[in-house]
Amino acid sequence: MKAAVVTFPGSxxxxDLAVALKAAGAEVVRVWHKDSALPEGIDLVGVPGGFSYGDYLRCGAIAAHSPIAGALRAHAARGGYMLGICNGFQVLTELGLLPGALMRNAGLTFLCKPAKLRVATAESAFTAGYAAGQEITIPVAHHDGNYQIDPEGLAALRAEDRIAFTYVPAMNGSVADIAGVLSANRRVLGMMPHPERAADAATGGEEGAPLFRGLVESLVRA
Incomplete structure (x- = not known):
């Protein structure tokens, strides 16, 4: 399985994301925001956390107009897999690849701490390494992680089993305590918590590692 990890100014x-994917068995290449195309044969694109373009305007808004943006949309359109974490989740919503928006946290505070999550569905390549209903602890570090979507959109996410993770208990004001969502074809995941920061026992735990192992194994079998 071949993965590309995009770097923006401020990522x-x-x-960390590249290391976690390599540890799970993926071949990883790095892509710069000024590139206009992805390398050949890419199965998964990882859009990492950070502060792309300094988070000016809205988080992820400038990244969604970068030179690489067209290639990311094309990759998703042809059924490629994409994983956006934290700022990467914000970028994916700005690209229109995931529904909803990430707003300022309730209380307007930056949250940086371990967060308990519930795996809402195991029916995706991204969550195949977990059991539905399993609780895991993954760190969060965000100021704009308050996921919002209109009632019709929320009903669609629920009806289509596209809520990937929820916070236990409530974390940042997100509607329905949503921490991660899937695209309609289940090949794009955006999540605010950082599984790549919980993929090695030496650096903070291993409860994020099954996400990467399950993802690589699922794509190898596909």
């Missing part, structure tokens, strides 16, 4: 989790 600070791109190396």
């Amino acid at each position: 600070n989790c791109d190396r």
Whole structure:
């Protein structure tokens, strides 16, 4: 399985994401925001956390108009897999690849701490390494992680089993305590918590590692 990890000015989790994917068995290449195309044969694109373009305007808004943006949309349109974490989730919503928007946290505070999550569905390549209903602890570090979507959109997410993770208990004001959502074809995941920061026992735990192992194994079998 071949993965590309995109780096924008201000990304600070791109190396962590690449390391986690490599540890799970993926071949990883790095892509710069000024590139206009992805390398050949890419199965998965990882959009990492950080502060792309300094989070000016809205978080992820400038990244969604970067030179690489067209290639990311094209990759998703042809059925490629994409994983956006934290700022990457914000970028994916700005690209229109996931529904909803990420707003300022309730209380207007930056949250940086371990967060308990519930795996809402195991029916995706991203969550195949977990059991539905399983609770895991993954760190969060965000100021704009308050996921909002209109009632019709929320009903669609629920009806289509596209809520990937929820916070236990409520974390940042997100509607329905949503921490991560899937695209309609289940090949794009955006999540605010950082599984790449919980993929090695030496650096803070391993409860994020099954996400990467399950993802690589699912794509290898596909």
